[in-house]
Amino acid sequence: MQCILMNKNIEVLTIEYDTATSVFTRIYEVKNINYAPYILNSFYIEDDINDTPFRTNLSEWFKGRGIPSWRDKLDLLLHRLNITAPYELLDKAFGLSLSDQYWLKPVGSNISYDDINFFDNDFDYAEFMEASLSTNSKIITKESSLKTPNNTTDGMLKKAWIIEDGTRYLLKGGYKNEVLQPFNEVLASEICKRLGFDHVEYTIDIYKDMVVSKCPCFITKDTEFITCYQIRNDMKRYNNVEDYEEYIKKLEENNIKNAREKVENMYILDYLIMNEDRHLNNFGVIRDVNTLKWIDVAPIFDNGQSLNIEYYDEDEVHISGSGRLFYEEKPFDEIIKVVKNLKRIDISKLDGVVEWFDDLLHKYQYLTKMSDNRINRLCILLNRQIDKLRELILKNS
Ligand SMILES: Nc1ncnc2c1ncn2[C@@H]1O[C@H](COP(=O)(O)OP(=O)(O)O)[C@@H](O)[C@H]1O
Ligand SMILES: [Mg+2]
Known part of the structure; x- marks a missing residue:
C-alpha cells in the first residue's frame, strides 16, 4: 500500500x-x-x-507502536481479538495513537486528521477493554472494536483506553495476579501532589471486581510524548551517571525550564516508593507537534512496580530489588545521590501519608484479599523510606 x-x-x-x-x-x-x-x-x-x-x-x-510481545497474557488477548500478531492491528486505525500524532494516510485518499484522530473522535472501546482486562471474555464481534488507540499501546501491563465524559483515560491492571500496582500508582500521585511534583493523576477504578488504575491522557492534539529512549539515540553513551547528566544537558539545550529539578523529582519519588521500573520508556518529554518545540518534561507516570517485598518474617522486611538509572541497575541509596538539591523538599508534607496508604489498601481489601500482615509490611517499608529521605535532607542542609 x-x-x-x-x-x-x-x-x-x-x-x-x-x-x-x-x-x-x-x-x-x-x-x-x-x-x-x-x-x-x-x-x-x-x-x-x-x-x-x-x-x-x-x-x-x-x-514498536504495536502491543509488545511481552504484554501480560498477550496470547489470550490475541485470541480474543481474533488475530495472530499485534502488528496486524497497526493499520486498522491508520496507526493512530493517543500518545502522539503520527498516522498513515493511503495515497489518493482524502481522509483528514480531523476526521479520524482519537482525541476528537470517539471510539468503540468496550470489547477491547473486556478482551484486555477481563479474566473471561468472548471473541470480539465488531470490526469497530479494532479501530481504537488500543492498537498502539506500549508496556507490559494489560491496559485499555476508554472514554468517560469526553475524557480519554488509560486503565491498567496488575501484572499476573499481583494487585498492588494500581495502589502504587495512586500512592505515587498522592506523594507527588503533596511534594508539588508534576505528575499524571492516577485513581483506583473497579472493572468487574478487579482493581485497576485509571489516569487521563497527558497528550493533546498539539503534542507528542517522546521517550528518553528515543532522545538518548543521538546522545553519547557513558554507561554511568554521565548519561543522566547528558540527558539533563539535552533538556536544558532545548529550553526546558527547571529540567534538573523535574528529573530529580522523579528519582526522589522512585526512592520513596522503591520503584524498580524507571526504564527509558517510562519518562521523557512533551513536544509541540506544530512548532517542534520541546514544551516540558512529561509528567511522572508508570510507578506501579514499587514497594516490592521479597518476603517478610516476624521482625524484618526483605527487599532485593534495585532501581534504574539509565543503563544501570543500582541500589536506591546510590541513585538518590544524583539529586543535587534535596533541601528544597518539605518532607513534613508527607506526614500522614503512610496512614493514608494503609487506609487505601484496607478500603479495597474486600476485592484484593490482601492480608493485614502484608499491608502492615508495605506501610513499614514506605515509612522507612520516608524516614531515610528525611535523614538525607537533614544531612544535606
Ligand atoms: N496518561 C497517558 N497519556 C498518554 N500516553 C500514556 C499515558 N500513560 C501511558 N502512556 C503511554 O503508554 C505507554 C504504556 O503505559 P505505561 O503506564 O508505561 O504502562 P506499563 O505499566 O505497562 O509499562 C507509556 O510508555 C506511554 O507511552
Ligand atoms: Mg511503562
Missing part, C-alpha cells in the same frame, strides 16, 4: 507499506523530514535513503 506518513496534518514521507509484514519496503519521497518521529533523526542521511538504516529503523519504529 502506498501511503504518506503524516504527523498530524504535515506530510513527512511517501512510502510503500507492506501490510502482511508491517514493513516499509520503499521510501518514495521525503517531504518534511523534521516532522519525522524523533528517533529517526540520527538515521537520516540525504543520499539514497532507501539504502540506509533509516528505512529499517522506520519499520522498527512503526512495529
Whole structure:
C-alpha cells in the first residue's frame, strides 16, 4: 500500500507499506523530514535513503507502536481479538495513537486528521477493554472494536483506553495476579501532589471486581510524548551517571525550564516508593507537534512496580530489588545521590501519608484479599523510606 506518513496534518514521507509484514519496503519521497518521529533523526542521511538504516529503523519504529510481545497474557488477548500478531492491528486505525500524532494516510485518499484522530473522535472501546482486562471474555464481534488507540499501546501491563465524559483515560491492571500496582500508582500521585511534583493523576477504578488504575491522557492534539529512549539515540553513551547528566544537558539545550529539578523529582519519588521500573520508556518529554518545540518534561507516570517485598518474617522486611538509572541497575541509596538539591523538599508534607496508604489498601481489601500482615509490611517499608529521605535532607542542609 502506498501511503504518506503524516504527523498530524504535515506530510513527512511517501512510502510503500507492506501490510502482511508491517514493513516499509520503499521510501518514495521525503517531504518534511523534521516532522519525522524523533528517533529517526540520527538515521537520516540525504543520499539514497532507501539504502540506509533509516528505512529499517522506520519499520522498527512503526512495529514498536504495536502491543509488545511481552504484554501480560498477550496470547489470550490475541485470541480474543481474533488475530495472530499485534502488528496486524497497526493499520486498522491508520496507526493512530493517543500518545502522539503520527498516522498513515493511503495515497489518493482524502481522509483528514480531523476526521479520524482519537482525541476528537470517539471510539468503540468496550470489547477491547473486556478482551484486555477481563479474566473471561468472548471473541470480539465488531470490526469497530479494532479501530481504537488500543492498537498502539506500549508496556507490559494489560491496559485499555476508554472514554468517560469526553475524557480519554488509560486503565491498567496488575501484572499476573499481583494487585498492588494500581495502589502504587495512586500512592505515587498522592506523594507527588503533596511534594508539588508534576505528575499524571492516577485513581483506583473497579472493572468487574478487579482493581485497576485509571489516569487521563497527558497528550493533546498539539503534542507528542517522546521517550528518553528515543532522545538518548543521538546522545553519547557513558554507561554511568554521565548519561543522566547528558540527558539533563539535552533538556536544558532545548529550553526546558527547571529540567534538573523535574528529573530529580522523579528519582526522589522512585526512592520513596522503591520503584524498580524507571526504564527509558517510562519518562521523557512533551513536544509541540506544530512548532517542534520541546514544551516540558512529561509528567511522572508508570510507578506501579514499587514497594516490592521479597518476603517478610516476624521482625524484618526483605527487599532485593534495585532501581534504574539509565543503563544501570543500582541500589536506591546510590541513585538518590544524583539529586543535587534535596533541601528544597518539605518532607513534613508527607506526614500522614503512610496512614493514608494503609487506609487505601484496607478500603479495597474486600476485592484484593490482601492480608493485614502484608499491608502492615508495605506501610513499614514506605515509612522507612520516608524516614531515610528525611535523614538525607537533614544531612544535606
Ligand atoms: N496518561 C497517558 N497519556 C498518554 N500516553 C500514556 C499515558 N500513560 C501511558 N502512556 C503511554 O503508554 C505507554 C504504556 O503505559 P505505561 O503506564 O508505561 O504502562 P506499563 O505499566 O505497562 O509499562 C507509556 O510508555 C506511554 O507511552
Ligand atoms: Mg511503562
